[in-house]
Every structure is written in structure tokens, then in C-alpha cells.
Amino acid sequence: VMTMNIMIDRLCKGKKLDEACKLFESLRAKGCTPDSVTYSSLIDGLGRQGRIDEAYKLFEKMLDKGHAPNAVVYTSLIKNFFKCGRKDDGHKIFKDMIRRGCKPDLTLYNIYMDCVLREGDINKGREIFEEMKQYGYAPDVRTYSILMHGLIKAGEARETYKLYYAMKERGCELDTHAYNITIHGFCKSGQVNKAYQLLEEMRLKGYPPTVVSYGAVIDGLAKIDRLDEAYMLFEEAKSKGIVLNVVVYSSLIDGFGKVGRIDEAYLIIEEMMQKGLNPNVYTWNCLLDALVKAEEINE
């Protein structure tokens, strides 16, 4: 059965879902009885492809066959219902799980909280965060990352500071993702200097800043018109061998444009194209804004 489970999982992940279904159907004939892992794999595979109703039907079949549902399969259902925009069904699954006496685990809480936050429901997100702690689950680095990210997107970047220190106090080590999100949060809450310092902290902790880390700080500096510093950091990143991408170039172009330093904006777009990077619609938008701004100044 385990071999079959591995095959089914691989087929699902390889987007060969129909083959996975066929294999599943043929298990009986091969003398294999699907177990809860078999069901979970396929339920998740269906859900990922947006075939959530089929996933749910298979879940019901799994119950009929006497397999006790666990947190893994519930997580998959919740996540995929939310992803399909059916948050009510997602919430319903969570309640159903509790009603059946199945205990959520940390992963389930993390995902459930993420789903709710992505819906913009930060109060419910906070509620879940508190609930998991009440039930004795220690939030991990992902929990904090998810919460921070959700709050920042909802315009509550002010909480970055508090959460960052909460992580430190609880001995929760930040990883690259967590640092990048924290940097973003500091930039969005008027603490760019703090964000800048985190680049150094990343190096010290063994998580060297990535293009995203640099990009976030460069953007943060550019947004508050500290373009010379943004440019220095941009050069620094290049000197460290970081391959800068369209997003970072666009940030700088936008920044220079906003303060009327249009020549520099042009130089940057030129450099970008020389490196074989294609400006995208955002990039052109930044430049367009700059030109409009320059026009206004002329008048």
C-alpha cells in the first residue's frame, strides 16, 4: 500500500491527477486496500486542482470506509475550500472537525489562520492565534510569519515590532522568510533603519540577505525619498553577487522618478535592459509616472 501511496502522491504532484485517480480505482483489483494516507493524498490532489467537491466526496467515502479523519485531511480540505473562495465551507470543516473530536494540530492552525488572514479577516486571524496558544500549541516561526504577513497586508504593519520581539523572546529563530517579512513590516511602519539593521542580523545569524531582503529595504528607502542610500544599497547588493531582478530595478526607477531625478531613472532602466532584464508593465508604469511628474514640474 505504501508503494501505491507514494505513486499516487507523485502523480498528484506531477499534475497527472487523472492517472492518480485511475490508479486509485485499480487498487482493489490489485489486492490493495487504500488507507487513510491514500485517501488524503488524493483528496489533497483533487483540492489543489480546484476540484474541491470531488475532494469532499472522496472524503465522505473515506469516512464510509471507516477511516478516521485526522488533522492532515482536514487541513487539506480547509485550505482548498478557502482557496476556492468558499470560506463558509472552510469554517464549516473546522467546526465539523471539532465536533467529531478530532484535534487540530499546529500545522492546521497555521494554515487555517493563513486562510482567514488572506480573506482580510484579521480579527478572526488573531482569534485563531490566541486559540492555538490556549490549547497549548507554541507558535512556530511559520505561525509568526503568517500572522505578520497577514497583518502587514491588512495595513497593520505597526505590529511588526511587537511580533518580531515576541519571536525573539520565545526563542523562535527567524529564517529567511521570516526576516523578509519582518523587513517588509518595518519598512511599512516607518522603521526603515530597523529594516536596514536586519540585513546585518541576517548575515550574523547565518541567513544571508536575498534579493527580496535587499529589494524590500531598497524600496523602503526609496519610498521615503532616501534615494542615495537606496542606490548605495543597490550597488552593495550587486557587489555581493546578488542577482537583482525587475522588481528591485522598478523600485529604484519609481523612487528616482518620484523625486524628479528622471535622468537617473533612465540610467537605471538602461542598465536593467543591458543586463537582459525586460521591463514589465510595472516598470513602464513607474517611468510613466516619473514623466508625468516631470511634466508637471515644467509647467
Add this chain to the structure above:
RNA sequence: UUAGUGCAAAGGAU
């Protein structure tokens, strides 16, 4: 970890 998380172009730009 044989199945579910912060990467479905996700995290940073307009």
C-alpha cells in the same frame, strides 16, 4: 514525511 503549512510567479516594485 508514504498525505496537510509561511513558496499554486510565494515573499519585495506600480
